[in-house]
Amino acid sequence: MNKIGVVFDLDGVIVDTAKYHFLVWKNLANTLNIEFTEAHNELLKGVSRVRSLEILLNIGNVTLPEDTKQDILIKKNEDYLEYIKEMNADEILPGVNKLLNELDNKNIEYVLGSASKNAPLILKQVGLLHRFKAIVDGNSVSKAKPDPEVFLIGAEKLNLKPECCIVFEDAIAGIEAANAANMMSVGVGDEETLSEANFNFNNLTEIPTHFFDEIISE
Ligand code: B16
Ligand code: MG
Numbered sequence: 322m323n324k325i326g327v328v329f330d331l332d333g334v335i336v337d338t339a340k341y342h343f344l345v346w347k348n349l350a351n352t353l354n355i356e357f358t359e360a361h362n363e364l365l366k367g368v369s370r371v372r373s374l375e376i377l378l379n380i381g382n383v384t385l386p387e388d389t390k391q392d393i394l395i396k397k398n399e400d401y402l403e404y405i406k407e408m409n410a411d412e413i414l415p416g417v418n419k420l421l422n423e424l425d426n427k428n429i430e431y432v433l434g435s436a437s438k439n440a441p442l443i444l445k446q447v448g449l450l451h452r453f454k455a456i457v458d459g460n461s462v463s464k465a466k467p468d469p470e471v472f473l474i475g476a477e478k479l480n481l482k483p484e485c486c487i488v489f490e491d492a493i494a495g496i497e498a499a500n501a502a503n504m505m506s507v508g509v510g511d512e513e514t515l516s517e518a519n520f521n522f523n524n525l526t527e528i529p530t531h532f533f534d535e536i537i538s539e
Pocket of ligand 2: 332367
């Protein structure tokens with residue numbers, strides 16, 4: 322393969338914003354008398370905000386009118402942004418900077434492919450926004466992961482065919498989306514959970530130096 326490009330998920334790969342999503346959803350769940358555990362939170366990883374609320378309400382077997390749901394979604398994001406505005410470069414996950422430097426050195430371009438509508442703000446907070454060739458996020462897509470749309474747009478931004486793109490993802494929905502897009506999927510996190518990925522690593526520090534060279538030479 323001559324030329325390759327990379328699409329990075331955000332939450333769980335570049336930064337751990339899942340902990341903030343959890344705190345806010347947990348708080349909202351309490352006000353709705355829904356028991357919401359960290360295991361439940363796994364179900365929200367990689368899926369859109371709207372879908373996250375649907376999952377939460379399903380867990381509690383709660384039905385709400387549409388306008389109440391809209392109010393909850395607004396409040397969810399307001400509370401979440403309180404955490405985001407305190408973020409800084411210390412929250413970049415281990416191995417990210419080294420990996421981006423390596424890609425830069427090898428002239429391999431990379432874009433972001435995230436479900437989050439707050440992706441540009443989060444990247445700005447941690448000082449990484451300028452490094453990506455393009456940002457494809459929850460504002461750019463009509464269909465959320467596991468639909469491949471976000472990654473297919475990423476491939477367009479990279480001017481590459483999907484099969485020349487490598488996706489780094491921490492969520493099952495994201496691995497499914499990458500596979501559906503006919504891209505190479507790299508699961509970042511628990512190998513058993515992300516068993517559908519083409520490659521698995523616990524975190525980005527584990528990516529071997531020759532990982533990209535081997536894919537290019539295939
Ligand atoms: P927002 P990713 C996803 O980010 C999160 O994993 C998921 O938990 C969240 O619901 C989604 O973003 C939407 O986030 O409320 O900020 O629009 O993993 O796709 O980078
Ligand atoms: Mg993620």
